[in-house]
Amino acid sequence: MKAHKGLAIALLVLGMSVGCSTESAKHPANAPAQAVPQPAPKATGVTIPVGPGPQGTYTVQAQPAPGSCHYRKTADGQPLPDPACTPGAVNPTVTPANLADTICKSGYTASIRPNSNITGREKTDNIKSYGYTGDPRDGEYDHLISLELGGDPNDARNLWVEPPSPGHQAGAGPNNPKDGVESKLHTLICGGKVALTDAQVAIATDWTTALATVGFPDGK
DSSP states (O other): OOHHHHHHHHHHHHHHHHHHHHHHHHHOOOOOOOOOOOOOOOOOOOOOOOOOOOSOOOOOOOOOOOOOOOEEEEOOOOOOOOOOTTOOOOOTTOOTSSSTEEEEEEEESHOOOOOOOHHHHHHHHHHHTTTTOTTTTTTTEEEEEEEEGGOOOSOOGGGGEEEOOOTOTTSSSOOTTTTHHHHHHHHHTTTTOOOOOHHHHHHHHOTHHHHHHHTOOTTO
């Protein structure tokens, strides 16, 4: 009886050991995320400033002098920033090689976004920089190159008070169709259809033409 019991225990231990090994092979403890394929970037000749990247503690950034920045508008009245004040700035920790662990990873942008007690004070000063005269609640303090596209979180060169689009009802809050463009570009990058740098240059140059510039005018 004791011999049979010992054999049963040995078989049970062996079975448990094999089961654990098989499960570990299927689900390694620290398996790296699968790399996101990237097409070759286009030669645009445009260089975007590089920001300091995510910080453990953010501080309020100095804004351009009052009245020194001037909005531009597209033919249909959509707002664009002053390239001298807001050329955009990229996050140096986001690269084509680590997209799966940064912008294409759920929760990444929330983990690097500055607190509103920082951006709220910056927005107040940026309103003066651009001479924005609308309802402050309607102007979005916007990342020109969004965090989901690898934009720097708190570089003053990448943030501007974006006025609402034409036809917006005053006091109704931000109205920003640029957000939809950013979302589509993010999907294209993480789907391996558009190079990270191409999307960044396109959105920084003119968000209204960015999708057409990267070759996907309908975002698909």
